[in-house]
Amino acid sequence: MHLFIERTNRKMEKKFRGNVRQLLRKLKLNPETVLVAKNNALVTEDEKLDNTDDVKILSVISGG
Amino acid sequence: MKCEKCSEKSVFSGPCYCKKHFIEYFEEKVLSTIKNFGLISKNDNVAVAASGGKDSTVLLYLLKKFHGSVDAIAIDEGIHGYRSSTLEDLRRFCAKHGIGLKVYSFRDEFGRELDSMLDGLQAIPCAVCGTFRRYLMNKHARGYDSIATGHNMDDEVQSVLMNLLKNNAEMSARLGPKSGVIEDGLFVPRIKPLYFCAEKEVMAYSLLMGFELSFAECPHVPRSFRSQVRDALNDYEAGHPGTKKRILERFMAMLPAMKTHYEKKISAGAIPSQLRRCASCGEPAYGTVCRACQFLETLKPAVHRPNANTEKGTANRLLQVRL
Numbered sequence: 400m401h402l403f404i405e406r407t408n409r410k411m412e413k414k415f416r417g418n419v420r421q422l423l424r425k426l427k428l429n430p431e432t433v434l435v436a437k438n439n440a441l442v443t444e445d446e447k448l449d450n451t452d453d454v455k456i457l458s459v460i461s462g463g
Numbered sequence: 464m465k466c467e468k469c470s471e472k473s474v475f476s477g478p479c480y481c482k483k484h485f486i487e488y489f490e491e492k493v494l495s496t497i498k499n500f501g502l503i504s505k506n507d508n509v510a511v512a513a514s515g516g517k518d519s520t521v522l523l524y525l526l527k528k529f530h531g532s533v534d535a536i537a538i539d540e541g542i543h544g545y546r547s548s549t550l551e552d553l554r555r556f557c558a559k560h561g562i563g564l565k566v567y568s569f570r571d572e573f574g575r576e577l578d579s580m581l582d583g584l585q586a587i588p589c590a591v592c593g594t595f596r597r598y599l600m601n602k603h604a605r606g607y608d609s610i611a612t613g614h615n616m617d618d619e620v621q622s623v624l625m626n627l628l629k630n631n632a633e634m635s636a637r638l639g640p641k642s643g644v645i646e647d648g649l650f651v652p653r654i655k656p657l658y659f660c661a662e663k664e665v666m667a668y669s670l671l672m673g674f675e676l677s678f679a680e681c682p683h684v685p686r687s688f689r690s691q692v693r694d695a696l697n698d699y700e701a702g703h704p705g706t707k708k709r710i711l712e713r714f715m716a717m718l719p720a721m722k723t724h725y726e727k728k729i730s731a732g733a734i735p736s737q738l739r740r741c742a743s744c745g746e747p748a749y750g751t752v753c754r755a756c757q758f759l760e761t762l763k764p765a766v767h768r769p770n771a772n773t774e775k776g777t778a779n780r781l782l783q784v785r786l
Contacts, residue, residue, distance in 0.1 A: 405678050431697045434666055441474040441482075441670060443464045459666045460693070461680055462516040462549075 400450050404428075406458040420444040422454070432459050475667050477704065482671050489668045493525050493656050500640040502654040503530055507608040510651075512600050513537045513557075513564070515549030517669040517676055518613030520556055522657060524672065526611060527560055536603055536610075538596045539568040541576020548677045556674065567599050573759065581683075584761055588683035591758055598755040602746060604651045614655040617662040620707045621692045623714045628692070636725040639718050647738040649747045661707065 402413045436455040464473040471481035513519040513535035526533040557564040604610045626634045642653040699706045728734045741753035
C-alpha cells in the first residue's frame, strides 16, 4: 500500500493485509491520536486494507 | 461498520455515523452546548480567538453559520516554522467565508517575538506564550460580548488533571463552558462552544467539511506539561474508552460546588472580589502587577510595554525596561 503518516511526514510503500486497527498496532500508533483515510475517504478501525490501497494516517493532535 | 442511523458506511466510530449523520451529530452537539449553557445571545457581538488550527477554524465556521456575524482575532507569537503557515490558512479561510480578521503580533505589541523572548527567560515556553496571548486577546477583544475559544473536551480534561496534579484544584473553578468567576468591566468573558466535542471529533468534522488546513505542531510543545498529560490521557483512553468523557462529566457535576466554594472565599475576603488594575499597564490583574508585565520586567532591553490603561486601549507608549 501507499502509506503516508502525517505527523512525521513519512511516505512509504508497505506490504500489509489486515484492518486499520491492526495497521495502527503494527505502527505503534495510538488510535485515539489519529484518523485514517483510505483512498481519500475516512474509514473506521475495522476497515480492511490491502496492498493496492492509498492510506493516509492523519494526526488528530496539532497546534500547541 | 454501518452508521447507527442509516445503512451507509461509517466514517467515524464511537459513535458510528456516516458522513451526513456525523456532521448532523457534531453540529447539534455544539448548538446544544451554546443553548444549554447560555453561551451566546441573539444580538451578541462575538470574537473568535483564531489560530488557523482545526479547532478555531471549525468554531469560526459554525458560529458564522449559526450566529451570523463573527470576527476572528489572531495572535502572531513569532514562532519560527509554525505560526506563519497556520495564519496563512486562517487568512484564506476568513476571505473565503467573509469573516473579518485582525492579527496582532508579539513583535508589534512587545517589541520582540516569542522565540527571542525565551532566550531571556527561564520559564516554560507555554506559560509565557499563554500569558501574552490571553493578555492581547482580552485587550483587543474589548467591545465584544465574548471571546469564543476552540477549547475542546480533550483540552478541558487536560486542564482539570493538570490543576489536580499541581495541587491547584481551585484553579479549576475558573474552568467550564463559560470561563471565569470574577466579573470585571475590562475582562471579556470567554466561552467554549466545542466544550463537549472530543478533539478527534473536531478533526473528523474539519476533514469531512473539506477545510484546507496544514498540519502544524508548535515546536515548543514537547517541553510542556500539557503534552505529557495529553499523552497519558490518550493512553488511558485507548485502554479504557470513555475515560475523558467520564472525567469531564464528573468535573461538570462538581463545578457548581467548586464555584460556590470560590465565591465563599471571595465573600470572606480571602480572594479579592474584583480584579485590580495593573500598576504598570492598567490591564486587569490579580495582583499589583499583571503577569504579562511581570514577564516583561524580566526581559532584556527595549521591549514595548503594553498600552497604558484606556477604555479603548488605544494609547501606546514605548518604555525602556532595564534589568
